[in-house]
Amino acid sequence: MASVSTLRLLANLISQAVDTIEGVYASADAAPPQLDKPWDPKDPSEALGQDPTITEAKTTLVAAAAQLLVTIRDPISTLLSISDGVPLLACLRTISELNVVEILREAGPQGLHTKEIASPSKVNPDILARMLRFLATNHIFYEIAPDVFANNRISSSLDKGKPSAVLFNKPEERLTGTATAAALMEMFGDEIIKSFAQLTETVLDPSGEQSPMKRALGVSSSESLFSWMMRPENRPRANRFNIAMHGDSQREQALGAIFKGMAFHVFMPVSNRAGKGFNWSELPSGGILVDVGSILPSRVVNQDFGPVLEKAKVHWQENFPEHIQKNLVEFQAHDFFQPQPVKDADVFLLRHITHDWSDEKTIEILGRLCDAAKPTTHLVLIEHIVPSVAEEPASIKAIPGAPRPTAPAPLLPNFGAASSAIYFRDMMMYNLGGKERTIANFVQVFDKAGWNLVRIHRIPGMEQCHIVGVPA
Structure with a gap:
């Protein structure tokens, strides 16, 4: 008898995990969260998603799905797909700083055209549409009609929980009092991207004096990153870092x-x-x-x-x-x-x-x-x-x-x-x-x-x- 292929074994693990997850939700007379709906952490279905049985099944499902993808995909396509991560992070930082999630939250499920989304910040609506389309293709935001976008479960998790007018009127306080997600994505799209760009140079430096982030931000080797962030001119970075790390x-x-x-x-x-x-x-x-x-x-x-x-x-x-x-x-x-x-x-x-x-x-x-x-x-x-x-x-x-x-x-x-x-x-x-x-x-x-x-x-x-x- 021929042995079961790796593809079939991975597919079986995925199927078994889905059965387990659906079974727990069915027992609770509930449905799994929907991707195209805004995230509500108080929704009972979200809380049920933390059930240990579901958590274990999700871990197996994610591992098997990812391994199935790289097994069947050609290596060059897999390597090229990695490059999506950098522009995705950059786009996430941009839309967070433009308060797009909050604008779309106020617009409701019918969404909003990019011309209206771009109006409060006066940015180019064409490039905003292109960023949102890139994100929506990766299941962040939902494109309802051409150039019309709404929040989905993933994008709404970046909501800073404040009216968009307040965010635009007091930009220095945008992240104060918010949860971790927005600050984390903004930090990843700023300091982290810049520091990873210095990874090779840091590894190849025989002195070992500079970390990638100190190299990227121009911090001297004699000063700690924490003391540098405490400088008055760097306090916005320090505040964002603190919120990102300690929501x-x-x-x-x-x-x-x-x-x-x-x-x-x-x-x-x-x-x-x-x-x-x-x-x-x-x-x-x-x-x-x-x-x-x-x-x-x-x-x-x-x-x-x-x-x-x-x-x-x-x-x-x-x-x-x-x-x-x-x-x-x-x-x-x-x-x-x-x-x-x-x-x-x-x-x-x-x-x-x-x-x-x-x-x-x-x-x-x-x-x-x-x-x-x-x-x-x-x-x-x-x-x-x-x-x-x-x-x-x-x-x-x-x-x-x-x-x-x-x-x-x-x-x-x-x-x-x-x-x-x-x-x-x-x-x-x-x-x-x-x-x-x-x-x-x-x-x-x-x-x-x-x-x-x-x-x-x-x-x-x-x-x-x-x-x-x-x-x-």
Whole structure:
């Protein structure tokens, strides 16, 4: 009997995934979201799309569909299609800065002609139509009639949630108070495109002094990108970067996953099964948590630079006034490259800090914490983990919590294109001078900084992991 072809195996995986997804929606008497309809995050069908069964099926479907496409397509066409990404990003940035999504939201489902879309910004309606048609061909926006466009599920996710008139009248405040998507696409279409254009030159530079983004933006090798962004003339870039990296809705979702069941300042016993996150109930009552980098509004000792601490104080006062009144939180100005002043911490928590820095700098940061640690202190990093495309070696699988699901054949073990975001994020962090890490990378920097990596907690429904270490 002839063996089943790879094409048929991939098609079968797609069919099975569709059956699974339709089955979950049918059981809930609901329909999957429609591409040509605006995105409504409050729609029950959107929430149902986060069901673990659907999420798993979607991952397989995306991986199989992408692999089926590149398997059947000729290699040159595949390579040429990659070039679509640059102009697509540039178009997304342009339409976001022209507030096209908000104009079309106000126009409603009947859409609007490009002459009217272009009117508030006084741009050329012909080039606007050409950009929107390119985007619509890639399923972003919907062309109802020639030169008449409306939002669809993807384009409407870029909605800044403000009236278009307000956006045009106060352009400097366009992104303030918005979710991440618009700021992210504008940043990708600006700094990220420019920095990726410098990737080859950076890799070939034997000095290794400049990151691609510093090279693209003209930042000197002696100045950090973060300090450069804090210059008054660069504040618009810094504000956009901050919104893109730390959208309010995403941050609030992360808080619940990290600190659910934990009282501020005093660690309370909580039920926390393996694989559900760092077990805060292991810590003593009254234990001290040091949030290094001051990312989350949940800390005992909240450390960062002065300006960030001032914002943190406002956030605490507005959202957790009782903790301020009870003196359950301390704000402490600190540079994490300097000796750590807190010597009795039970936990040093760093959320999305180490990915900003090279291995050398990360070892320096973690080494300062190790110098101040007690024998019982835990180090908890909340970061993404880059999986190998191939199956992980036995030494990595032996770390508790390290093993992750592998894809069924003939998919790549890491689910291929369905996992592409973490690899893109790693390249983006290289542009910034940082690094997303594999488990092996984390083991190496922990070891050189004086820590043993003892466990990884994978959080269901979230990309971030809790990577736990103890003093070596």
